Amino acid sequence: MSYEEWFEQHAQKHLKIVEKLVAKGFTQEQIIDYFTYENMAKEEIDFCPLYKEGKKCHNMQELNCYLCGCPNFRFDDNGLGIYNGMKILSRCDIHNGSTIGYGGAVHQDCSKCTVPHHKAYINKNFNLDWKKMMKGCKIPS
Structure with missing residues (x-):
């Protein structure tokens, strides 16, 4: 699946949950609290494939999934440049984490970054x- 496809599919899943919570009268704080890993893995099992495995994407005690995907993540399925002869498909705008080569391309590895998963x-x-x-x-080509 391309980054663009994931982005659009995830936006729809997120919207569906948020609309349900807004219809129930949830406040901003209640919405954010609803997106805690423990609650989401129980109530919204299809939101993330890791929920079914009982795994977290980041090793942190209070993981919040509201910002699954990060506002600092940048991507272009057509490429952001070339590194060691491989197309760069994603990067971090705050230069956190590292990169990995996979499938003949360079990708941002966010696995050790917890920035977007904190309530603050x-x-x-x-x-x-x-x-x-x-x-x-989304970086326009």
Whole structure:
């Protein structure tokens, strides 16, 4: 699956959950709390494939999934440049984490970065519309 496909599919999943919570009258704080890993793995098992395996994407005690995908992540399925003869498909705008070569391309490895999964960061960047929070992610070709 391309980054673009994942981005669009994830935006729809996120929107569906947020619309349900807004219809129930949830406040911003309640919405963010709903997206805790423990609750999401129980209530929204199809939101993330790792939920079914009982795994977290990041090794942290209080993982919040509201900003699954990160506002600092940048991608272009057509490439952001070349490194060692491989097309760079993604990078981090705050230069956190590392990169990995996979499938003949260079990808950002966010596995050791927890920045977008803390409640304080989510509150600072909060919007009901996930795509608005993530507007800088897609780099136009």
